[in-house]
Amino acid sequence: MEIPLPLVARGKVRELYAVDDDHLLLVASDRLSAYDVVLPTPVPDKGAVLTGLSLWWFDQLADVVPHHLVTARVAEYPAVLQPVAGALRGRSMLVRRLAMVPVECVARGYLTGSGLADYRATGGVCGVPLPDGLSDGSLLPSPIFTPATKAEVGEHDENVSFDAVADSVGRELAEELRRVTLAVYARGAALAAERGILLADTKLELGHDRSGVLTLGDEVLTPDSSRFWPAAGWQPGRAQPSFDKQYVRDWLSSSGWDRTAPGPELPASVVEQTRAKYVEAYERLTGSSFDDYLRSA
Ligand code: Q0Z
Numbered sequence: 001m002e003i004p005l006p007l008v009a010r011g012k013v014r015e016l017y018a019v020d021d022d023h024l025l026l027v028a029s030d031r032l033s034a035y036d037v038v039l040p041t042p043v044p045d046k047g048a049v050l051t052g053l054s055l056w057w058f059d060q061l062a063d064v065v066p067h068h069l070v071t072a073r074v075a076e077y078p079a080v081l082q083p084v085a086g087a088l089r090g091r092s093m094l095v096r097r098l099a100m101v102p103v104e105c106v107a108r109g110y111l112t113g114s115g116l117a118d119y120r121a122t123g124g125v126c127g128v129p130l131p132d133g134l135s136d137g138s139l140l141p142s143p144i145f146t147p148a149t150k151a152e153v154g155e156h157d158e159n160v161s162f163d164a165v166a167d168s169v170g171r172e173l174a175e176e177l178r179r180v181t182l183a184v185y186a187r188g189a190a191l192a193a194e195r196g197i198l199l200a201d202t203k204l205e206l207g208h209d210r211s212g213v214l215t216l217g218d219e220v221l222t223p224d225s226s227r228f229w230p231a232a233g234w235q236p237g238r239a240q241p242s243f244d245k246q247y248v249r250d251w252l253s254s255s256g257w258d259r260t261a262p263g264p265e266l267p268a269s270v271v272e273q274t275r276a277k278y279v280e281a282y283e284r285l286t287g288s289s290f291d292d293y294l295r296s297a
Helices: 046-060 079-088 113-122 162-169 171-194 246-253 268-286 290-296
Strands: 007-010 014-020 023-028 069-071 092-096 105-110 139-145 197-208 214-217 226-230
Touching: 023 046, 023 079, 046 092, 046 171, 046 268, 046 290, 105 171, 139 171, 162 171, 171 197, 171 214, 197 268, 246 268, 268 290
Parallel strands: none
Antiparallel strands: 007 014, 014 023, 023 092, 069 092, 105 139, 105 197, 197 214, 197 226
C-alpha cells in the first residue's frame, strides 16, 4: 500500500516518511535480512512485533531517557493517513523529528560480530582494552560503549574510539551518549535476563528535540537493532544461536545459497517457525499477548 507522504529515508527493512516540520512516520516492514541480504519472502507480523517491542521499551526506559514517540494508534494519525490506516496498524509510529546525533551508539555486554573482529585485531573494542583469552560470545568484564560512524548504504558502520566521537561532537555530548547508551543497555539486559534472554549488544540512535533535550529515536531494543540470545544455549567459543533468526540461518546454510543477492525464497515452514520466534520474543519480554497488542494499535 502506497503511503501518501514524502519518503525521507529507506532502510533495508523499514521506511521513514515526512509528516510535517515536526513529525515523521516510521514504518517497519515484514522483510527480514540475513547475512546482510534482504530476503524475498516476508515474515508476517515481523514489522508489528518490532514496533510493539519498541513501544514497550520506550515505556520501560522513560525514566532513563526521553523518547521520540508521539503515538502508534492509527486513529490518532493525521487525516491524510486514514485511507491507509489498515496498512499502518501495528507496524508504524508517529514520532517527533529530532536533530540526530551522527553517531551509532552501541553498547556490548558480550563479545561478537564486529566487536570480536576488533578485539582479535587490537585486543580491545573501539579502543577499550579487554583481557586476553576472550572468544566469540564471551561475557565482557562489564558492558562497554562501542560507538560507530554510520556508513553509506550497503557499507558496514565503522567502529570508532570514544575520543574520535568526542572530537566529532564534543566531549560533553560524547560522555552523555556513553552514559545514556550504557544505562539503556543495563535496563534492557536486566529485563531480558529475567525472561531467560541474553542481550548481547544493542544499537541506539539519539537526537536532540526542539528544546535541545537528548532524546531516544528510531527503534529500540528490537531484534533488528540488538542481538538477543536464548540464555539456555549460551556457550562462549562458538557463534551463539540467534533468538529470532536461527531457523532462517540454519535453512539458508543448508540451502547451498552463496550469500549473494537476491536470497532464496524461504519455505513456508521456516517462515512460520520464524514468525513464532518473533511473537515469542514479544510475549516473553513484555509478558503481554501479541494479539492484544495488535488489537490496541
Ligand atoms: C531515523 C531510519 C530509515 C527508519 C533518521 N525522530 C527522528 N528524527 C529525525 N530523524 C530520524 C528520526 Cl527517527 C531518523 N533514521 C533511521 C532510516 C527508516 C529509520 F530509512 N534516520
